Amino acid sequence: MKEKLGTIVGVIMFAVIIGGMIYVNVVIEISEREIISEIILEGNITLSANDFLIGSDLNKVSEYPELTLQEIKSRITEHPYVAKAEVQADGVGRVDIKIVEKNFMAVLLMKSDPFLITENFQLIKLKRKSDISKLPVISNVNFNRKDNDYESFHSDELVRAFKIIDAAKIVNDEMYNDLTEINLRHGGDIILRFSGISYPVIFGKGSEGKKVVILSSIWKGLNKKDKLFKNSSYVDLRFNNEIFIGKPVNTEKNG
Numbered sequence: 387m388k389e390k391l392g393t394i395v396g397v398i399m400f401a402v403i404i405g406g407m408i409y410v411n412v413v414i415e416i417s418e419r420e421i422i423s424e425i426i427l428e429g430n431i432t433l434s435a436n437d438f439l440i441g442s443d444l445n446k447v448s449e450y451p452e453l454t455l456q457e458i459k460s461r462i463t464e465h466p467y468v469a470k471a472e473v474q475a476d477g478v479g480r481v482d483i484k485i486v487e488k489n490f491m492a493v494l495l496m497k498s499d500p501f502l503i504t505e506n507f508q509l510i511k512l513k514r515k516s517d518i519s520k521l522p523v524i525s526n527v528n529f530n531r532k533d534n535d536y537e538s539f540h541s542d543e544l545v546r547a548f549k550i551i552d553a554a555k556i557v558n559d560e561m562y563n564d565l566t567e568i569n570l571r572h573g574g575d576i577i578l579r580f581s582g583i584s585y586p587v588i589f590g591k592g593s594e595g596k597k598v599v600i601l602s603s604i605w606k607g608l609n610k611k612d613k614l615f616k617n618s619s620y621v622d623l624r625f626n627n628e629i630f631i632g633k634p635v636n637t638e639k640n641g
Contacts, residue, residue: 422450423479425458431487432467432502432516438485441465441513455481466510467502491551492524492568494539505548507540522551522565526572543570546594550578553598561598561605575624583608585632590624597623604629 425444427435439445442461444453459473462483472484493512494503500512503524512518524547529539547568554562567579578587589597600623601608608615615621615631622630 421479422453422458422475422481423447425450425481425483427462427483427485429485429487432490432518433513434515437513437515438462438465438467441467458483467513490521491548492522493518494527494544495523495525496527496529496539503539503544506538507544508538520563523567525567525569527570528572543573546570546576546591549594550576550589550598553595554602557598558602558605560609561602564609580608585618585620588620588622588624590622593626600627600629 425439427438430438436445442465444458444461455473455475458481459471462468462471462485467487469486469488474482476482489505490502491505492503494501494509501509502512503509527543528541547570550568554565564580564582565578566581569577571577576589576591578589587601618631620632622632
């Protein structure tokens with residue numbers, strides 16, 4: 387009987403000790419957990435840092451003391467513009483977030499709604515206050531889906547548009563920066579528009595890289611409105627290794 391009683395007492399004492407250790411560890415962890423008072427975000431391009439925090443529900447300072455680093459990272463990585471994020475505390479209440487945005491290729495006009503389209507053809511609905519000044523617009527793309535699935539969209543037309551964008555980035559930074567619109571014309575001949583140039587560039591279809599190189603070779607003349615291009619109404623690149631420069635028709639002389 388005494389042996390059984392001793393065993394029971396031992397088990398109880400062991401449980402009390404273990405419970406006490408767990409309690410002490412929890413109390414120490416809570417007391418040592420950093421109380422967050424400030425969140426700073428860097429690496430943003432398309433939205434302001436504050437708009438990223440608002441869109442991730444991280445703008446309410448009164449809630450900061452209840453947040454953990456894991457919660458902060460989870461919220462910011464759920465933002466549709468964010469590809470990845472690093473979250474680090476400085477030990478005195480400040481949390482630094484460094485984000486990398488997804489690689490946006492262009493603004494895609496889909497019916498009545500504008501979307502950002504990534505290099506992987508992911509579609510993300512454009513948010514208010516987004517800075518899209520450095521992105522070209524892709525317009526008049528064929529979209530025949532009936533299910534209105536806007537999560538991603540891949541087509542031969544978009545591949546052509548991406549080839550034009552990628553080639554322009556590689557060949558001529560200035561030309562890429564001035565590229566404002568790629569009009570896919572629902573599968574017809576592609577037309578390009580550039581800031582500072584009032585007339586269109588009829589790009590056609592196929593040989594995208596080659597045509598971009600050809601366009602780059604005359605870019606200074608186009609952009610500076612040299613004599614050859616001064617009175618042009620369009621530039622046509624649809625024919626192999628040839629550039630056609632359209633001149634306005636004088637209706638008084640030609641009826």
